[in-house]
Amino acid sequence: MSKRPELNPLEHTRPLVSPPKDVAAGLPAILSSMKHMLDDTGLLRGTNELLKLNQMKGFDCPGCAWPDPDDRRETTEFCENGAKAVAEEATLKRVDPEFFAQHSVAALAEMSDYEIGKFGRLTHPMMIRENASHYEPISWDEAFKRIALELNSLKSPDEAIFYTSGRTSNEAAFLYQLFIRLYGTNNLPDCSNMCHESSGVALSESIGIGKGSVKLHDFELADCILVIGQNPGTNHPRMLTALQKAAKNGAKIISINPLFETGVKAFIHPQEFWHWFGRGTALAALHVPVKVNGDLAVFKGIMKEMLDEEEKNPGTIFNLDFIGRYTSGYESFLEELKATSWDLILDQAGVSRANIKAAADIIMHSKRMIACFAMGLTQQTNGVACIQELVNLLLLGGHIGREGAGVCPVRGHSNVQGDRTMGIYEKPQKEFLDSLQREFKFDPPRDFGWDTVEAIHAMHERRAKIFFGMGGNFLSATPDTHYTADALRQMNLTVQVSTKLNRGHLIHGKEAIILPCLGRTDIDQQAFGPQFVTVEDSMGVVHTSVGNLKPRSIHQKSEVAIVCGLAKATFASDGFKASRVDWQALEDDYDKIRSHIENVIPGFSDYNNRVRKAGGFYLPHAPRDELVFNTESNRAQFSTFALPEVKIPKYALMLMTIRSHDQFNTTIYGLHDRYRGITNGRRVIFMNEEDIRERGMSDGQWVDITSHFGEETRSAEKWMIVRYDIPKQNAAAYFPEANVLVPIGSVVKRSNTPTYKTIVVTIKASAL
Numbered sequence: 001m002s003k004r005p006e007l008n009p010l011e012h013t014r015p016l017v018s019p020p021k022d023v024a025a026g027l028p029a030i031l032s033s034m035k036h037m038l039d040d041t042g043l044l045r046g047t048n049e050l051l052k053l054n055q056m057k058g059f060d061c062p063g064c065a066w067p068d069p070d071d072r073r074e075t076t077e078f079c080e081n082g083a084k085a086v087a088e089e090a091t092l093k094r095v096d097p098e099f100f101a102q103h104s105v106a107a108l109a110e111m112s113d114y115e116i117g118k119f120g121r122l123t124h125p126m127m128i129r130e131n132a133s134h135y136e137p138i139s140w141d142e143a144f145k146r147i148a149l150e151l152n153s154l155k156s157p158d159e160a161i162f163y164t165s166g167r168t169s170n171e172a173a174f175l176y177q178l179f180i181r182l183y184g185t186n187n188l189p190d191c192s193n194m195c196h197e198s199s200g201v202a203l204s205e206s207i208g209i210g211k212g213s214v215k216l217h218d219f220e221l222a223d224c225i226l227v228i229g230q231n232p233g234t235n236h237p238r239m240l241t242a243l244q245k246a247a248k249n250g251a252k253i254i255s256i257n258p259l260f261e262t263g264v265k266a267f268i269h270p271q272e273f274w275h276w277f278g279r280g281t282a283l284a285a286l287h288v289p290v291k292v293n294g295d296l297a298v299f300k301g302i303m304k305e306m307l308d309e310e311e312k313n314p315g316t317i318f319n320l321d322f323i324g325r326y327t328s329g330y331e332s333f334l335e336e337l338k339a340t341s342w343d344l345i346l347d348q349a350g351v352s353r354a355n356i357k358a359a360a361d362i363i364m365h366s367k368r369m370i371a372c373f374a375m376g377l378t379q380q381t382n383g384v385a386c387i388q389e390l391v392n393l394l395l396l397g398g399h400i401g402r403e404g405a406g407v408c409p410v411r412g413h414s415n416v417q418g419d420r421t422m423g424i425y426e427k428p429q430k431e432f433l434d435s436l437q438r439e440f441k442f443d444p445p446r447d448f449g450w451d452t453v454e455a456i457h458a459m460h461e462r463r464a465k466i467f468f469g470m471g472g473n474f475l476s477a478t479p480d481t482h483y484t485a486d487a488l489r490q491m492n493l494t495v496q497v498s499t500k501l502n503r504g505h506l507i508h509g510k511e512a513i514i515l516p517c518l519g520r521t522d523i524d525q526q527a528f529g530p531q532f533v534t535v536e537d538s539m540g541v542v543h544t545s546v547g548n549l550k551p552r553s554i555h556q557k558s559e560v561a562i563v564c565g566l567a568k569a570t571f572a573s574d575g576f577k578a579s580r581v582d583w584q585a586l587e588d589d590y591d592k593i594r595s596h597i598e599n600v601i602p603g604f605s606d607y608n609n610r611v612r613k614a615g616g617f618y619l620p621h622a623p624r625d626e627l628v629f630n631t632e633s634n635r636a637q638f639s640t641f642a643l644p645e646v647k648i649p650k651y652a653l654m655l656m657t658i659r660s661h662d663q664f665n666t667t668i669y670g671l672h673d674r675y676r677g678i679t680n681g682r683r684v685i686f687m688n689e690e691d692i693r694e695r696g697m698s699d700g701q702w703v704d705i706t707s708h709f710g711e712e713t714r715s716a717e718k719w720m721i722v723r724y725d726i727p728k729q730n731a732a733a734y735f736p737e738a739n740v741l742v743p744i745g746s747v748v749k750r751s752n753t754p755t756y757k758t759i760v761v762t763i764k765a766s767a768l
């Protein structure tokens, strides 16, 4: 594949390496957030914002989806990376028409993602015309008309794609999907397709609902917590407070991860300054350094150990009462477990039998176990099977529908779970569409639309002509950057609703439009006064979020207003569609949107009142609340899997792509990954010492990486080797830089999520 550096400009710095840290947060976390606040927002504005973060009457953190305590928000729960997310959004810097006049798209494309992100907030709708070199300002009215014209000139609504990232509020998401379905398509790919889709697929089949079954309070009651394929110290720092409480209450925490991440080793609460200079609270009681993609084998191993004990003392290890009353599929599951050989398990898991036994010893004596997991499971080749095997493990002990126990997929974006609840889904359920039909009196399209990977193929093959992105950075977040870039460049029009400039604005269709929107921290003033929005966190709590910063520009609109404006323009000459929804009334008063949501989506009764109460409300969760499982068998389902054959070719490495401590997905806050000991650079590949030696290479050497998928290869130049404590034949590099290596065809079975964590690669010395 030809080299096109503008998709992946190299940083000019050489990364510096020091030993990984043994304890997370504490004073360094405070200092780091102060620095980001000072750089971006001016400290006063920033500190004021921090005090409003996740407060009862403040805004929901635009960082992760970790919940707030139920009795929450008397004091700010401090989080370094939440502070960085706020600083990014609350920045005083502006990307305005003058900026675009000074910088051509080609010039911007030569800059790194870090540099692009630092320019500030988008302030004005902008458009780039065919073959032009620069974006130019355009009025909102013109922008809406231009998009409407293009949408209305398609042969079929299915030629348009409407992507959503996970920051969009419930109100905006609900209206957005309504607009799209009224327009006529279910082409609603979203970031979930790349994120927790595997969890949704697995849990829906196994327990009848694709969401987690624990509340935050359960962490205080649990006696065992598994943290699997997740790096909470960086990606969900407030989770460490919950883990700390749990550990202090005597819970045993088990880390299952190829890397022993700092955040699960030990934690100093940044607000407990009297502990700043101590060693912190030890968290993980045990670490299982599983090989990438080896979790299925680890889970089988643990359950085999449990089975051994159970057979010696029947009824003491497995919860036979729970299994008999609430589950189905136990016998065939057990048969498969018995048939699985230890040789295969140990080979695939890459850990010792003693290590597995140690985990099993804790788990089999647990009365209340929580299993947390994130991208380390969902993005590996066997992601769905893995999560279902994990559910098997929970079912054996009866850990669903019991206080202090349950399954906990830890979500990413702050409202990614809410967006799905609101109907952002390319495969909508019949009941949802029926309900939409009743409320708005139109026939929503019934054929399923494209998910993210399918959408990329459709664009590539010109089956799609328009790409519309509600937030996010589709180009850089998706796999196979060159392939996706080619797909986007073929579009007649690409439109992005964004807060900040990103590479997705620079690699665009024949024409492209940027629509600047308000963020969580901004005051959202509409005709009926300032509005709040609502979001759903990772544990199904719906609550309010109110911004309190004066917007940087009068030309920024709320996402709700943007959808309403677009809908009015698109349906202007279609009397029937125009009369289905009173878009102006909804834009003026978000309570009216919530009333529609209440009528369409179960669990939202009395929405406007209940959400105004402190802390909001929990959505119903049948397995958690009533031990009811809406599966095919009406029982929780044991799944039966043979261990898949996973072989890494001898000469190759299995590469996982991960986040550094200084990024939010494709937004690069800085060039450091403090906990892993990396400063001043991102183009590193973490490797095992023996792998480095066997290849005749050395720590600190520059290499080129090639990925292999069938006959296809993809390459990326100049990565610095970092010797690291990582299982043999495994390697790690940061996304989005490494996304050029992710083959578009390599997806998780059944969820179609790109296998961002399992990429077969080889390396060779760089010609410097």
Ligand SMILES: Nc1nc2c(c(=O)[nH]1)N[C@H]1C(S)=C(S)[C@@H](COP(=O)(O)OP(=O)(O)OC[C@H]3O[C@@H](n4cnc5c(=O)[nH]c(N)nc54)[C@H](O)[C@@H]3O)O[C@H]1N2
Pocket: 063, 064, 065, 081, 195, 228, 229, 230, 231, 232, 234, 235, 236, 256, 257, 258, 259, 261, 290, 291, 292, 293, 294, 295, 374, 375, 376, 377, 380, 411, 412, 413, 656, 657, 658, 659, 660, 661, 663, 664, 665, 666, 757
């Ligand atoms: N500050 C910050 N916060 C964020 C984000 C961010 O970028 N920055 N992103 C948000 C989003 S959208 C998401 S989805 C979450 C992501 O949160 P995480 O899932 O924690 O993110 P990753 O960096 O992808 O880390 C995955 C972890 O999986 C491990 N892993 C990789 N392969 C395997 C495997 O085969 N098995 C096991 N057991 N482990 C494996 C890696 O070593 C790593 O520790 O965070 C959210 N929060």
Ligand SMILES: Nc1nc2c(c(=O)[nH]1)N[C@H]1C(S)=C(S)[C@@H](COP(=O)(O)OP(=O)(O)OC[C@H]3O[C@@H](n4cnc5c(=O)[nH]c(N)nc54)[C@H](O)[C@@H]3O)O[C@H]1N2
Pocket: 062, 165, 166, 167, 168, 191, 192, 194, 195, 196, 375, 379, 412, 413, 470, 471, 472, 473, 474, 476, 477, 478, 497, 498, 499, 500, 501, 502, 517, 518, 519, 520, 559, 657, 658, 659, 664, 665, 666, 667, 735, 736, 738, 739, 742, 756
């Ligand atoms: N290799 C690899 N690739 C991955 C992953 C991985 O682990 N490895 N993880 C995947 C995962 S889990 C996810 S969730 C995706 C993320 O994919 P996306 O959600 O598409 O990407 P983000 O980087 O979060 O999007 C950042 C952009 O969102 C815009 N933005 C920020 N806040 C707002 C807002 O309030 N409203 C609007 N309209 N726009 C806003 C800004 O312009 C910013 O540039 O990436 C996936 N890609």
Ligand SMILES: [Mo]
Pocket: 191, 194, 195, 196, 411, 412, 413
């Ligand atoms: Mo995510």
